[in-house]
Amino acid sequence: MLHKSIYKFILGHCIIATFIVPKILLAQDSQIFYFPEIVVIQEEGRALATIEEQTEAVLDQLGRELSDQGLEYSDVVVSNVFLKDTRDFQAMNAIYRTYFNVDAPTRATVQVDLFDPDALIQVSAVASKGPKTIIVPKGLKSPELPYSWGISVGNTLFISGATSRSPETYQPVPGDVGIQTRRVLGNVGLILQEAGMDFSDVVSCKVFLDDTRDFQAMNEAYMEFMPVDDPPARATVRAGLVNKIFSSEIQCVAEKSNDRRVISPTTSTRRRPFSPAIDSGNKLYVAGIVVGAENAVAETRAVMARIDSILNAGSRNLESIENMWVYLTDIRDAGDVLETLNEILGPNIPRPTIIGSPLMGRAKVEIQVVAGNIVKALEGFDQPKSNPILDVHVHAHRDIPNRSYCPNSGRIGLKTESGQPVCPTPLSPAQNGIDLMERTIAYLEEYNMYAIAMTQDYSQLQLWAENSHRIFPSIQTGVTDFEKNEVRQLVESGKVLAIGELMTQYEGVSPDSEEINKIWELAVTQDVPVGIHMSAPGAQLPQYVSRFGNPLLLEPVLSKYPKLRIYLMHAGWPFLEETVSILRQYPNVYVDISFINWQMPKNLFHDYLRDLVDYGFEERVMFGSDQTWPDAIPIAIENVESAEFLSAEQKDNIFLYNALRFFRIDQDRLGIQ
Ligand SMILES: [Zn+2]
Numbered sequence: 001m002l003h004k005s006i007y008k009f010i011l012g013h014c015i016i017a018t019f020i021v022p023k024i025l026l027a028q029d030s031q032i033f034y035f036p037e038i039v040v041i042q043e044e045g046r047a048l049a050t051i052e053e054q055t056e057a058v059l060d061q062l063g064r065e066l067s068d069q070g071l072e073y074s075d076v077v078v079s080n081v082f083l084k085d086t087r088d089f090q091a092m093n094a095i096y097r098t099y100f101n102v103d104a105p106t107r108a109t110v111q112v113d114l115f116d117p118d119a120l121i122q123v124s125a126v127a128s129k130g131p132k133t134i135i136v137p138k139g140l141k142s143p144e145l146p147y148s149w150g151i152s153v154g155n156t157l158f159i160s161g162a163t164s165r166s167p168e169t170y171q172p173v174p175g176d177v178g179i180q181t182r183r184v185l186g187n188v189g190l191i192l193q194e195a196g197m198d199f200s201d202v203v204s205c206k207v208f209l210d211d212t213r214d215f216q217a218m219n220e221a222y223m224e225f226m227p228v229d230d231p232p233a234r235a236t237v238r239a240g241l242v243n244k245i246f247s248s249e250i251q252c253v254a255e256k257s258n259d260r261r262v263i264s265p266t267t268s269t270r271r272r273p274f275s276p277a278i279d280s281g282n283k284l285y286v287a288g289i290v291v292g293a294e295n296a297v298a299e300t301r302a303v304m305a306r307i308d309s310i311l312n313a314g315s316r317n318l319e320s321i322e323n324m325w326v327y328l329t330d331i332r333d334a335g336d337v338l339e340t341l342n343e344i345l346g347p348n349i350p351r352p353t354i355i356g357s358p359l360m361g362r363a364k365v366e367i368q369v370v371a372g373n374i375v376k377a378l379e380g381f382d383q384p385k386s387n388p389i390l391d392v393h394v395h396a397h398r399d400i401p402n403r404s405y406c407p408n409s410g411r412i413g414l415k416t417e418s419g420q421p422v423c424p425t426p427l428s429p430a431q432n433g434i435d436l437m438e439r440t441i442a443y444l445e446e447y448n449m450y451a452i453a454m455t456q457d458y459s460q461l462q463l464w465a466e467n468s469h470r471i472f473p474s475i476q477t478g479v480t481d482f483e484k485n486e487v488r489q490l491v492e493s494g495k496v497l498a499i500g501e502l503m504t505q506y507e508g509v510s511p512d513s514e515e516i517n518k519i520w521e522l523a524v525t526q527d528v529p530v531g532i533h534m535s536a537p538g539a540q541l542p543q544y545v546s547r548f549g550n551p552l553l554l555e556p557v558l559s560k561y562p563k564l565r566i567y568l569m570h571a572g573w574p575f576l577e578e579t580v581s582i583l584r585q586y587p588n589v590y591v592d593i594s595f596i597n598w599q600m601p602k603n604l605f606h607d608y609l610r611d612l613v614d615y616g617f618e619e620r621v622m623f624g625s626d627q628t629w630p631d632a633i634p635i636a637i638e639n640v641e642s643a644e645f646l647s648a649e650q651k652d653n654i655f656l657y658n659a660l661r662f663f664r665i666d667q668d669r670l671g672i673q
Contacts, residue, residue, distance in 0.1 A: 231272070
């Protein structure tokens with residue numbers, strides 16, 4: 001909608017070069033300055049229609065921005081040239097080389113979709129005040145185009161986007177993507193060597209692939225060169241390359257550092273081609289982050305949440321971001337994405353570089369950032385750190401049900417009646433108990449979450465607690481396996497915080513059945529809370545009885561045991577009125593919003609949640625995920641975060657404070673002051 005106006009408003013984006021853009025915050029440290037995304041399409045009211053005119057105007061504008069910082073063209077060390085059409089490459093070069101005739105900056109030129117429909121060229125640059133060294137590698141023929149192979153400033157080496165060229169002749173070396181990627185990195189190796197470095201010093205790369213189907217083959221070749229334990233952060237996107245022969249172009253930054261380390265909010269057991277982030281001591285280089293969600297705005301929020309957790313793991317925060325690249329599969333999402341970034345980061349965000357370059361998977365938004373050093377981050381730190389999340393419905397099962405779900409669909413099966421798939425990427429359950437544990441704990445770490453973890457087998461709960469300090473054990477049971485599960489012993493010895501998930505509905509036992517009294521009595525005498533499965537999932541299982549999910553059936557229990565602390569799982573969905581009636585009458589009753597917050601269509605979940613809040617129960621609703629399908633966790637969080645009818649305070653209550661009160665967990669235990 002409001003794309004262009006918002007865009008100008010947010011970024012002070014320079015469309016008319018005849019005025020100087022208002023002073024915007026340029027991210028910088030003592031050495032490195034970023035000049036993102038320069039586009040000029042008009043001058044003195046006249047449209048600039050040719051590539052020559054626009055190239056000249058863009059580089060003039062860069063000159064003005066440089067001089068505002070006391071810099072000159074000769075201080076530019078990197079330029080990224082984005083062309084709407086690679087056929088403009090030669091004409092662009094003819095102008096470009098007049099600005100950078102000696103010791104030209106390193107460069108990468110690719111064809112992407114540009115946000116401004118009239119733009120033919122967009123340039124992002126990096127400059128440095130310090131003395132710089134042009135790297136002229138032995139055995140690698142100097143470029144015939146206006147760029148340098150490498151430039152080092154201080155401990156940092158900027159390397160040009162490399163393509164598959166013969167080191168002796170500079171001529172293109174054809175071949176499949178594997179052959180080409182090896183040639184590309186072979187040349188990068190020569191540049192590193194000349195600068196006294198090797199691949200173990202590379203901190204960050206951007207890979208531009210001509211064809212997304214080449215991704216795996218590129219990866220295999222790429223990993224032969226990169227360090228195994230701490231490969232550089234990386235983003236890979238599709239972009240048109242300047243010569244049709246080329247299938248990949250790789251642009252890297254390397255840094256000599258004694259403090260180099262991988263920063264990751266999660267632990268990975270698998271070897272991966274890139275690290276989530278590399279901390280070089282001076283800067284934190286974060287990989288291109290992608291989180292699938294149902295639209296670009298939701299993805300942007302989820303991506304920024306993940307970037308925030310990575311930055312936190314590296315002792316930084318969102319305010320320490322100095323440079324940001326946003327890759328969009330569909331450039332038409334740019335307006336919405338920028339608006340969302342502005343909402344998250346506030347008005348002083350560094351201008352991002354935004355390009356339309358399809359991502360490798362189905363996602364629409366990928367964001368890659370560089371953050372400044374720790375001292376600066378802490379100085380700029382004036383936002384309170386976000387609270388942890390307490391997930392009150394986490395399963396620690398050993399055996400995993402073999403069911404998949406389409407998120408945000410509400411459907412039971414994966415196919416419609418006519419046999420069409422409901423969604424392209426259903427959420428599969430974890431493969432086994434270990435997979436469930438590892439993936440869940442990874443999410444707990446990543447999102448700073450704590451969990452009420454539940455299963456019937458206490459040894460599983462112990463295993464989880466040994467593997468994470470974020471676990472509060474709760475014993476799951478039905479009435480038939482109550483003795484076998486040693487519920488009484490576990491509760492009486494204080495080994496579990498709660499009883500739940502109570503599985504009576506799956507046993508075909510009504511909530512008001514006297515068979516359950518032994519559990520209610522134990523809970524009341526020991527003063528432990530109980531979570532009872534109510535409705536939502538489970539349909540189509542053999543003994544499951546739908547009407548036993550009706551919360552009104554609990555009424556005799558609640559009047560008989562007025563001290564019983566109980567929470568209705570899945571918020572009693574879809575029995576809204578019945579749930580409200582019970583909540584009104586019995587103040588000890590809480591609800592969790594697990595499962596419905598990722599499996600139901602989001603609008604229906606929002607309607608249900610809004611009704612509960614509008615009825616006045618914002619302090620009785622607790623966040624849960626029911627994460628036997630671990631990738632449901634980020635969706636569940638995002639679907640609450642995106643509830644625009646909730647205030648920040650209401651979200652805090654739902655994500656944390658209501659559960660702390662209900663379970664009587666001391667907030668010190670979660671590291672909150
Ligand atoms: Zn459950």
